[in-house]
Amino acid sequence: MDHAADAHRTDLMTITRHVLNEQSKHSESRGDFTILLNHIVLGCKFVCSSVNKAGLAKLLGLAGETNVQGEEQKKLDVISNEVFIKALISSGRTCILVSEEDEEATFVEPALRGKYCVVFDPLDGSSNIDCGVSIGTIFGVYMLKDFKELTLDDVLQPGKNMVAAGYCMYGSSCNLVLSTGTGVNGFTLDPSLGEFILTHRDIKIPKKGKIYSVNEGNAKNWDGPTTKYVENCKFPKDGSSPKSLRYIGSMVADVHRTLLYGGIFMYPADKKSPNGKLRVLYEVFPMSFLMEQAGGQAFTGKQRALDVVPKKIHDRSPIFLGSYDDVEEIKALYAAEENKE
Secondary structure, three states, rough: OOOOHHHHHHOOOEEHHHHHHHHHHOOOOOHHHHHHHHHHHHHHHHHHHHHHOOOOOOOOOOOOOOOOOEEEOOHHHHHHHHHHHHHHHHHEEEEEEEEEEOOOOOOOHHHHEEEEEEEEEEEHHHHHHOOOOOOOEHHHEEEEEOOOOOHHHHHOOOOHHHHHHEEEOOOOOOEEEEOOOOOOOEEEEOOOOOOOEEEEEEOOOOOOOOEOOOEEEEEEEEEEHHHHHHHHHOOOOOOOOOOOOOOOOOOHHHHHHHHOOOOOEEEEOEEEOOOOOOOHHHHHHHHHHHHHOOOOOEEEEOOOOOHHHOOOOOOOOOOOEEOHHHHHHHHHHHHHHHHHH
């Protein structure tokens, strides 16, 4: 046995160790957030395992069908939602849960309540499972001072009030990217240990990128600034090289690439979806929080994304996020359009 190698394998920065280190910097901390995060991580591990077995286990597209035992089989996104709801409630640290899968918010019963609201999309991009494209879980966390008398307004807060946000991507490897408000760190699941190991310390997005990411199939319905920006990406007026187009169609995968390589990810408003398509609370806010923490920007076409105040839990918004300079360009185009009017 190679004892030296085994010893090295145990001296790893796991996600739990990382969060405990962060916790020790705050003397008033009681470990509630660490417990909550452990339950989120457990949910991610379960979903990762289920996604890997999806084709074999016939979990695909079977919601509403029954198996040979007469049990109803469920789609992976339904299972993922149940896993996260149960994991979050059983942590004893949550009070309101908002899921993309549920029409109404879940108010945790008083005996199990804690001070955190969690907003999440349990399986973003689940329509891509059949073809093996990376999919993921997105989550954001708010902290409430008073969680005895709860109303929906407690969770309808701007994204800048979040205390943490992240996503877990299930692809060629299982990656969890997390920010607790002091930078962004990336962890990769080591299947042999069942632990998320710190592999991307203090992620910083490049100031300018060479990639733009947008569904060009919607181009005929775009507004002027978006059309002009994409035109500039393809046919730059300043003699620089054109940007490359990369669009996976799974938000977690597209944002993950943008975060690591730089560039811009866009889901603009258009004539078909005048309010945009992505949901504010559990898609736009967490990803915008991560982008800003990594030194990038997030913009809605009208304002900083994290300043938006949602009116309903499933509100939608346009979004442009990514490298600082690239988002500045689209902001300038919107400002010019506004001045014309």
